[in-house]
Amino acid sequence: MSDDKTQQRIEELQEQLRNTPVNKGTEKDRARIKAQIAKLQERQQQQAKKGGARGYGYGLRKQGDMTVCLVGYPSTGKSTLLNSLTDAESEVGDYAFTTLSVEPGVLHLNGATIQIWDVPGLIEGASLGKGRGKEVISVVRNADLLIILTDPYRLEAIETLYADLYTAGLRLNTRPPDVKIHKTDKGGINISATVSLEVDEESLKDVCREYGLTNADITIREHISIDEFVDALADNRVYMPCILTVNKIDEINQSYLETLQQQYPSAIFLSAQTGTHIEQLKSTIWSYSGLITAYMKKIGEEPDYDEPLVVKQGVTIEGACSQIHKDFVKRFKYARIWGPSAAFPEQTVGKDHTLQDGDVVELHFYR
Ligand SMILES: Nc1nc2c(ncn2[C@@H]2O[C@H](COP(=O)(O)OP(=O)(O)OP(=O)(O)O)[C@@H](O)[C@H]2O)c(=O)[nH]1
Ligand SMILES: [Mg+2]
Incomplete structure (x- = not known):
C-alpha cells in the first residue's frame, strides 16, 4: 500500500471509530478497528523511516543526560x-x-x-x-x-x-501493560492470564487476528482493557x-x-x-530525570559543591567510582558518607552502598 493509501485507510478507520458509539456492546468492534489502525500506523512509520531525511528534526541527535x-x-x-x-x-x-x-x-x-x-x-x-x-x-x-x-x-x-x-x-x-508476547511458528494464539480477565479471550484473539498475529503465546499479568491489549501488540507506542x-x-x-x-x-x-x-x-x-547528584570530598577537605557528580538513581558507590575513574573500582577500600543515605554522619560503607541525591562521599583507597 502506498503512503497516501495507508493514510487514507487510517482516516477511514478513524472515522469509523468516531461513528461507533462507545458502549459494552461495541467494545469488540472498536478494539478490532483500533488494532487495524495500530498496524497501519506502524507501517506508515516504517515507510517514513525508509524514506530517510524527510522533514526537519532529522539530524537532531539526543545529547546530554x-x-x-x-x-x-x-x-x-x-x-x-x-x-x-x-x-x-x-x-x-x-x-x-x-x-x-x-x-x-x-x-x-x-x-x-x-x-x-x-x-x-x-x-x-x-x-x-x-x-x-x-x-x-x-x-x-x-x-x-x-x-x-x-x-x-x-x-x-x-x-x-x-x-x-x-x-x-x-x-x-x-507504563506499558504487563503483557508478554512470544511469537511462535504454529499453534495459533494461546492466551494465559495470571489474573482474572474482564475482557473475554475471543475478543483478544480477534484483536490479534486483525493485527496480523496468528501464532503466539501471550501472558497477561494484570487487569487490562482491550485498548491496553492493542497497545501491548503495537510496536509504535x-x-x-x-x-x-x-x-x-x-x-x-x-x-x-x-x-x-x-x-x-x-x-x-x-x-x-x-x-x-x-x-x-x-x-x-x-x-x-532519574538522576541524582553526589558531592565528592577529599580526606581532610570540604566537599566539592561546585562540580557535583551526576549519576543515575539507584547507583552504588561502585557505579559512581567507575564513572569517575576506572582505577577507582580496583583500588577501592571503603567510603565515608554524609547526607540522605547515611544512617549517621561519616558512616563507613562498602562498594554496594546505594547513593541518594545530595550525599557527600569520601573515598578511601588501597595504595
Ligand atoms: N504575558 C506573557 N506573554 C508571554 C509569555 N510567554 C510568551 N508570551 C508571549 O506570547 C507570544 C508567543 O510567544 P512564543 O514564545 O513565540 O510562543 P510559541 O509557543 O513559541 O509560538 P509558536 O512558535 O508560534 O508555536 C509572544 O508575544 C510572547 O511574548 C508569558 O509568560 N507572559
Ligand atoms: Mg515558538
Whole structure:
C-alpha cells in the first residue's frame, strides 16, 4: 500500500471509530478497528523511516543526560520558555507558527546537561498531519520527557492535545501493560492470564487476528482493557512522562489563578516571561530525570559543591567510582558518607552502598 493509501485507510478507520458509539456492546468492534489502525500506523512509520531525511528534526541527535520537548498550541510561549530555561535564542512572536523547525537549547541543572527542544506549535488534528503535525510528533516521540504548555485562554487545548498525542501512539504518564508476547511458528494464539480477565479471550484473539498475529503465546499479568491489549501488540507506542504547565499567569488575577489551580491540581502555573515558578519547573524536570547528584570530598577537605557528580538513581558507590575513574573500582577500600543515605554522619560503607541525591562521599583507597 502506498503512503497516501495507508493514510487514507487510517482516516477511514478513524472515522469509523468516531461513528461507533462507545458502549459494552461495541467494545469488540472498536478494539478490532483500533488494532487495524495500530498496524497501519506502524507501517506508515516504517515507510517514513525508509524514506530517510524527510522533514526537519532529522539530524537532531539526543545529547546530554536527558531530552525534554516543549509541546503546545501555537503562541502558548514555548520559545519564550526555551529562552528562559536555556541560553538559546529561539524567535518569539505574537503570531502563530513563529517557530518553524526544531530549536534546541541546553539547560545546565545540578551538574547535568539537559537538552530542551522547542518545536513548532501543534494544532488540532496534528496526529492526522495537520499543520506538519506528523513531523513534529515524530520529533516529540524521541524525547525522554514532555512539557505540555498551554495558556489561560486555551485550557480546552489540553484535552485535544492529549487526544492527538494518544492517537499518534504516545502514552503519557503511564507504563506499558504487563503483557508478554512470544511469537511462535504454529499453534495459533494461546492466551494465559495470571489474573482474572474482564475482557473475554475471543475478543483478544480477534484483536490479534486483525493485527496480523496468528501464532503466539501471550501472558497477561494484570487487569487490562482491550485498548491496553492493542497497545501491548503495537510496536509504535511510546511511553513517556509528561509535565503539564499553564503559561502567562502574569496576565491573570490571583482569584482566577486559584480557580485554575483547583481545576488542574497537577499543573505548574508559570510565566516564561517574568520567570515566575520557573525554578519549580526546573526542580520538577530534575525529579523526572532519574538522576541524582553526589558531592565528592577529599580526606581532610570540604566537599566539592561546585562540580557535583551526576549519576543515575539507584547507583552504588561502585557505579559512581567507575564513572569517575576506572582505577577507582580496583583500588577501592571503603567510603565515608554524609547526607540522605547515611544512617549517621561519616558512616563507613562498602562498594554496594546505594547513593541518594545530595550525599557527600569520601573515598578511601588501597595504595
Ligand atoms: N504575558 C506573557 N506573554 C508571554 C509569555 N510567554 C510568551 N508570551 C508571549 O506570547 C507570544 C508567543 O510567544 P512564543 O514564545 O513565540 O510562543 P510559541 O509557543 O513559541 O509560538 P509558536 O512558535 O508560534 O508555536 C509572544 O508575544 C510572547 O511574548 C508569558 O509568560 N507572559
Ligand atoms: Mg515558538
